[in-house]
Amino acid sequence: MEQKEKLSSKQMLNDLMADHYQSALDAKADGKLVAWATSIAPQELLTTMGINVVYPENQAAAIGARKEAQKFIDHSEGRGYSVDLCSYARVNFGYQQLKKSESQDIPMPDFIYSCSNICHTVLKWYENLAKELNIPLIIFDLPFNHTYDVQDHAAKYMKGQIEEAIKRLETISTKHYGKKVEFDHDKFKAVMEQSNATSQMWKDATMVAKAKPSPLNGFDLFNYMAGIVTNRGTKAGYEVFKAWKEELEAKAAAGLGPWKPGEEEKFRVMWDGIACWPYLGSTYKGLKNNGINMVTSTYPDSWTILYDNGDIEGMAKAYSGIYCNSNLQNGVDRITRIVNEYSLDGIVFHSNRSCKLLDFRQFEQQRQIEEKTGVATVLFDGDQTDPRAFSTEQYNTRIQAFLETLENKKEERRKG
Amino acid sequence: MADIKSLIAEFEKVALNPAKSAAELKKETGKKLIGMFPYHLPEEIVYAAGMLPVGMWGGQTEIKLSNKYLQSFCCSMIKANFEMGMNKTYQKVLDGVVMAAYCDTLKCICEDWKVAVTDMPLIAMYYPQNRKIAAAIDYMGAEFKKAQEQLEAIAGKKVTEADLEAAWEVYEAYRAESRKFVKLVAKMPKTLNATVRHLVIKAAWFMDKKVYTEKLAALNAAIEAAPAEEFNGKKVLVEGIMVEPIALLDAFVENDVCIIGDDLSHQSRMFRIEGRKEGTVYEKMAYRIADAYADPLLLDEKKEHGKELIDMVKEYGADGVVVCAMKFCDPEEYDYPIFKEELEAANIPVLYMEIEQQMESVGQYKTRIQAFAETLA
Known part of the structure; x- marks a missing residue:
């Protein structure tokens, strides 16, 4: 225990992730059930059932960041997958066949668990996985919210799917273990409580970045995100975010910024969209070298899934109401709030070749947010994992122009 | 035959000029x-x-x-x-x-x-x-x-409920007549060539469905009464969202390739599901979605798109499948690698063509259709 207290949150996060992957691999080796799930799926059901789960998006991001994506992408494209499809999916289809990665291995799944609140793409992607692996497919289809808020009939539909999923998990487990396995509703409540607590702690930690200067270098968000994706239902996840929050608070109290002493946070910006994993270094340096700190993104809220314990429809609404699944007006309002709450000077929009859902609203979002908040914005072309769809030179040129706008706006503000 | 030609001409007129047809429809029906x-x-x-x-x-x-x-x-x-x-x-x-x-x-x-x-x-x-x-x-x-x-x-x-019931009946009749029409193409593959077949089906989108169905029933009856045509060209199934521009369909005709059946969102996927008989109209409409199969736009847990295509190839006696993939259509692009492997395993020739509606020339497609037709047994 004493030794544990000395660990930094970053070390704790590394341990958490290592344990996450190792326990899934061990579970598979021991003949236990393993699921592949989408990143913001109702993990509460799997956690309650004690089923190990890994997240292909998370693995694809790791593969991308360690510059290993191309071989998996090539494999998928060789089988006929279009270059225009999501690169996470192309990496994952490649891994599903090659089954070996230098970056991060995951066990093969016994069933698939997919939730459409992050995109429609995952429905098709996971449908293919279930077919190719000949395993059950459990889906949660969360209607896209063309209305500002989640509608009641949509929450009822989601509730129906949760009830259906519980039955299917019981059937899958019973068949797999050769003995009757039942869903434990008391444990479910405990898991819901933990999931809410961990979500809240994640949110609280990321909110410390509101301090000026921000103690958080936002690219760290991309690292800690792996923790919230994989451990939203665990106490261990909670502990990591608690430690992270305390570190950030201590830094903020001491007036420390995101980088080394002397490296000034000149401008504070938000990042819209997924990271460019193969170019984390370039995208980071392009901003940092100009004193631009990415303070936050839409990520903190996306995993802040909060609801009253035991309220299944409330849980459904929380999963459905995330940024990706919300209408344009709702998205604009959210980002406007972020701009104000985090005292931002600008927004970096990643036009991500993989993500049509975020892209095809982005131009209008950019216009509306600029008009509402007056902050500087920039949009650059890239991709979450396909290394061919990004140019460092082009990115830096865009950031230079962005910097000029940021400086001009600052000067205007100074002059009043 | 005169009947067939004049009926087809009516459908062609509607389908070739959607804007004009819609304006006329509005004017005529009020x-x-x-x-x-x-x-x-x-x-x-x-x-x-x-x-x-x-x-x-x-x-x-x-x-x-x-x-x-x-x-x-x-x-x-x-x-x-x-x-x-x-x-x-x-x-x-x-x-x-x-x-x-x-x-x-x-x-x-x-x-x-x-x-x-x-x-x-x-x-x-x-x-x-x-x-x-x-x-x-x-x-x-x-x-x-x-x-x-x-x-x-x-x-x-x-x-009113009566309005809904009446509309449901109009649509069920339209869907039944359309299912009949696509089967009848096999009898007259020359007259109902790729372009004509497309335009007859497309016209439904710009007509009162009741009027359309009456005319289509007349066409179907006339085809049934006519002698079967001899056809020595190749017969293919087309798969995709839709096949246009018209010049692309003409490329099939020019190469003596008949579209014997389709698995297209614009065509059969719209009418191939017969409604259930029981329930309210809302329920019957909902069950048509629940009962749909092998439709890339609707989740299919068993993913039977490939199986469906293989079954269709047998049912229609097709020589191969031409995939007209709408570029940047995710649902179609996810399905293709899976059914391609299944079709290949069943020894069914496949031609994959990526299409865009605003393409300037269909020259390369003509060549590819010709080359594909030559490879078909």
């Missing part, structure tokens, strides 16, 4: 027209409200205004729809538009439309993907009811 985006939408409710649904499947238009909202990698059909909303082509004839988020692109288009096209009522829907469970049937009922209220406001008329 009814309001509601634009229906791809794909499955509650046309029966529009019809029951005393209005006429009109298909919106893109078309030839210069892409300009929509670039303000959409990156280059957006499906050309949906982009064309958006452009024609922005440049006010649709406003000339349509009194409202219905769309549902069947893919990520449509989710966004619907949101952009609210900002970019403000002079026409928009009814935004969502059809469930977990479509077979009871909760989905209830959900669809609620969506239909909501859409109905919005449609009633446009129509200025309340829809």
